[in-house]
Every structure is written in C-alpha cells, then in structure tokens.
Amino acid sequence: xxxxxxxxxxxxxxxxxxxxxxxxxxxxxxxxxxxxxxxxxxxxxxxxxxxxxxxxxxxxxxxxxxxxxxxxxxxxxxxxxxxxxxxxxxxxxxxxxxxxxxxxxxxxxxxxxxxxxxxxxxxxxxxxxxxxxxxxxxxxxxxxxxxxxxxxxxxxxxxxxxxxxxxxxxxxxxxxxxxxxxxxxxxxxxxxxxxxxxxxxxxxxxxxxxxxxxxxxxxxxxxx
Amino acid sequence: xxxxxxxxxxxxxxxxxxxxxxxxxxxxxxxxxxxxxxxxxxxxxxxxxxxxxxxxxxxxxxxxxxxxxxxxxxxxxxxxxxxxxxxxxxxxxxxxxxxxxxxxxxxxxxxxxxxxxxxxxxxxxxxxxxxxxxxxxxxxxxxxxxxxxxxxxxxxxxxxxxxxxxxxxxxxxxxxxxxxxxxxxxxxxxxxxxxxxxxxxxxxxxxxxxxxxxxxxxxxxxxx
Numbered sequence: 491x492x493x494x495x496x497x498x499x500x501x502x503x504x505x506x507x508x509x510x511x512x513x514x515x516x517x518x519x520x521x522x523x524x525x526x527x528x529x530x531x532x533x534x535x536x537x538x539x540x541x542x543x544x545x546x547x548x549x550x551x552x553x554x555x556x557x558x559x560x561x562x563x564x565x566x567x568x569x570x571x572x573x574x575x576x577x578x579x580x581x582x583x584x585x586x587x588x589x590x591x592x593x594x595x596x597x598x599x600x601x602x603x604x605x606x607x608x609x610x611x612x613x614x615x616x617x618x619x620x621x622x623x624x625x626x627x628x629x630x631x632x633x634x635x636x637x638x639x640x641x642x643x644x645x646x647x648x649x650x651x652x653x654x655x656x657x658x659x660x661x662x663x664x665x666x667x668x669x670x671x672x673x674x675x676x677x678x679x680x681x682x683x684x685x686x687x688x689x690x691x692x693x694x695x696x697x698x699x700x701x702x703x704x705x706x707x708x709x710x711x712x713x714x
Numbered sequence: 715x716x717x718x719x720x721x722x723x724x725x726x727x728x729x730x731x732x733x734x735x736x737x738x739x740x741x742x743x744x745x746x747x748x749x750x751x752x753x754x755x756x757x758x759x760x761x762x763x764x765x766x767x768x769x770x771x772x773x774x775x776x777x778x779x780x781x782x783x784x785x786x787x788x789x790x791x792x793x794x795x796x797x798x799x800x801x802x803x804x805x806x807x808x809x810x811x812x813x814x815x816x817x818x819x820x821x822x823x824x825x826x827x828x829x830x831x832x833x834x835x836x837x838x839x840x841x842x843x844x845x846x847x848x849x850x851x852x853x854x855x856x857x858x859x860x861x862x863x864x865x866x867x868x869x870x871x872x873x874x875x876x877x878x879x880x881x882x883x884x885x886x887x888x889x890x891x892x893x894x895x896x897x898x899x900x901x902x903x904x905x906x907x908x909x910x911x912x913x914x915x916x917x918x919x920x921x922x923x924x925x926x927x928x929x930x931x932x933x934x935x936x937x938x
C-alpha cells in the first residue's frame with residue numbers, strides 16, 4: 491500500500507452522496523414503504539450494472555436507474571404515475587452528502603488531488619456535484635464510466651482515472667463505501683480504502699482493502 | 715423465437731434443483747435463522763459470480779459458494795464451526811429437485827436433446843445430477859462455466875452449449891428460473907423461457923424472455 495498517494499479518487503453514490511436520502515421522498519409518496527423501495531431500488535440498480543456489463547449490453551446509468559425503479563415498484567406492488575416516477579428520478583440529482591463529507595474533503599484535499607470516478611452518467615454527476623457545491627474540490631476531475639461503456643468493477647473503468655489524472659495506478663488511492671468497488675480498485679492496482687458505513691463483513695473477493703474506516707473523517711485522520 | 719428447438723438447455727440451481735432446500739438443514743443448525751441464511755447465501759453467491767467475472771478474477775463455484783457462506787454467516791452473526799460449514803457445503807451436492815422436474819423432463823426429452831449449462835463446478839454438477847438420478851436425461855451433456863473461466867451471463871458461457879451440442883444458437887432453447895439468466899441467454903441468441911417460480915417482475919435488461927411459465931410442467935405443456 492502506498493501510504494501517501496498523490497491523488498485520491500472517490501466513488502460517488504453511497505460514498506460521498508447518501509443514496510438512501512431518497513427514502514424520505516419515497517416515504518412521502520408511499521407512506522411506510524419508503525425504506526423498502528429505496529433498498530430494493532439500490533440493490534436492483536447495482537445488479538443491473540453488473541449484468542449489463544457482463545452481457546455486453548451497456549446502457550447509461552440514467553436508463554439503468556429508471557429500469558431498476560420500475561422493477562422495484564412492480565416488485566413491491568406500488569402504483570406510481572409519471573409524477574411520482576419523475577420525482578424519484580430527480581431525487582438522484584439532488585442527493586445529500588453524508589454529514590462529514592464537506593469537512594473531510596477540505597482536509598484530504600489540502601495536499602492531494604481529489605477526483606470522482608462513478609457509475610453515474612456525466613449529467614447526473616455534474617448535477618449532484620454542483621447541487622452540493624463540491625466543484626471546489628474536484629474541478630473537472632469527475633470521471634464517469636460512460637466513456638468506457640461498461641460499469642464497475644471492470645478494470646477498464648478504473649483505468650479511466652489513470653488516464654484522466656495522468657498518473658500510474660500506484661500513485662492513486664481509491665475510496666469507496668462499496669466493499670466490492672474497493673475490491674475492484676485494489677485488484678486493478680490502486681491502494682483502496684473501504685468506508686464501511688454499514689458495519690458489513692469484508693467482501694471475500696480475493697483483493698481485500700488496504701484499510702477499513704468508518705467514515706471520511708476517519709480517513710482524513712488516517713492520512714493526516 | 716424458434717417454436718420447436720432441437721435441444722433444450724437447462725440452468726441447474728434454482729431451475730432443476732431447489733437451492734432453498736438447504737433451508738431445512740440451515741434451520742436445524744441455527745433454529746429460526748435458516749431462511750435468512752439461505753437467502754443471504756444465495757444472493758451473495760450470485761453477486762460474487764458477477765463481480766469476479768467483471769474483475770477478471772474467476773474462482774470456481776465451490777470457492778465462491780464457500781466464500782459467500784462465510785460472508786453470510788458473519789453478516790447474520792452466526793457462529794459456525796468446521797462441522798456446520800462442511801454440512802452446509804455438502805448440502806449443495808445433494809439438493810433436491812423441484813417436485814415437477816422428473817416428469818417434465820421425461821415429457822420434454824421425448825423428442826429433443828436435453829442438456830444442463832450451469833455456473834457449478836463440474837464435480838458439484840455431477841454429484842447433484844447423479845444424486846437425483848437425472849443422468850438418464852442428460853448423459854454427458856452437463857456443461858459447466860468452468861471451461862470458459864467466467865460466469866453467466868457472459869456470452870462465452872452460453873457459447874459452450876453450442877460447442878458441446880454442435881448446434882447453432884437458433885436451434886437451442888434455454889430454460890432458467892433466473893430472469894437475468896434467461897435475459898443473458900436471449901441476448902446471446904437462444905430462444906429463452908423464464909420459469910418464474912417466484913412470481914417476480916420481468917427483468918428490465920433489454921432482452922425479455924420469449925415466454926414465461928410457472929414451472930417445468932407448464933413448459934412441457936407449452937412445447938407439447
């Protein structure tokens with residue numbers, strides 16, 4: 491593990507932005523079912539990114555997110571019209587950050603280049619980064635899998651960060667709250683820190699993270 | 715859709731063999747937690763096959779099944795020793811068929827070649843096929859992804875059936891209870907029947923099945 495990488499690359503959804511912040515909206519649309527819908531939606535969304543990648547049938551994250559919402563609504567027996575559906579999709583563009591993110595990015599970025607590498611479509615990413623006023627930390631270094639035409643954890647995705655940052659893998663540290671994403675990044679050749687927000691067991695995928703932290707504030711302490 | 719394919723290729727786990735038949739054993743080892751363990755195990759097992767395939771880190775289905783068991787036990791806070799772990803792994807070699815399978819295979823095989831194409835390691839597949847005395851239907855036509863070094867739904871897996879059966883894709887019908895597996899087979903070029911045992915919504919993956927049936931008896935009616 492490179493103890494002090496030149497650049498830190500962050501996953502977006504679940505790491506910087508709380509995807510379950512859609513739960514509140516979902517619960518106002520479908521009282522008592524918001525948590526179930528949010529969880530089903532997120533699970534199916536990831537599943538579709540993996541399956542489409544393996545099938546060689548990439549479609550962008552907007553489409554996959556809409557498809558997984560439709561599946562989840564049907565699965566839970568929830569009737570949604572165009573208005574509810576649009577509101578839920580729009581919520582993905584205005585996700586909130588986790589509470590510690592802003593201060594942690596300021597500390598982590600003081601001596602390093604910061605970037606984002608995400609499954610999100612470039613439009614979705616720009617929207618949520620600007621909504622949260624995080625452009626000051628990331629500039630134009632917001633990389634989307636869209637350019638590779640395949641989703642994480644395909645190694646071609648992680649290579650986009652090397653190309654964009656003009657750095658070799660060994661100079662890059664990758665940060666994700668998704669254990670499988672950290673494993674994919676580690677397998678590619680990055681140092682990888684897993685932000686284990688949900689106190690989950692470590693994934694058994696043959697490439698464990700270099701370290702595990704509880705949130706981004708702990709990562710800032712570790713790299714101080 | 716080819717209405718009358720020359721060969722029918724079956725998925726194994728969940729289609730012919732009931733993976734939740736391990737629930738009974740799990741429940742005897744961990745009273746009241748058998749269903750939760752069985753579901754977590756199966757979900758994580760599939761997830762690991764997709765992730766390892768995308769990462770280019772294939773490991774055989776025995777290893778993935780053991781890894782996903784360990785993750786699931788830890789996730790549920792269940793303490794298992796070597797004895798419990800071995801018993802659960804062994805259960806995968808002696809899974810029961812769904813009740814209608816035997817009679818349906820006899821009807822479906824009367825005029826067609828039958829085969830299996832599975833994520834399972836060849837040893838696991840041979841064990842469960844022989845345990846259920848299904849060799850009479852499948853002969854040596856039990857194909858494992860192991861030869862391709864990648865899991866479903868990578869198209870290289872479905873191509874193994876064409877090679878083994880010496881038939882083009884358009885002469886083959888594929889049968890799976892996993893909606894994503896039917897989608898992968900359809901995307902590859904097979905006719906695909908989805909055995910929707912769980913009354914789930916159709917997967918939104920861009921290649922819907924040619925038809926949906928409730929079990930293999932209904933499929934035999936459809937193809938009679």
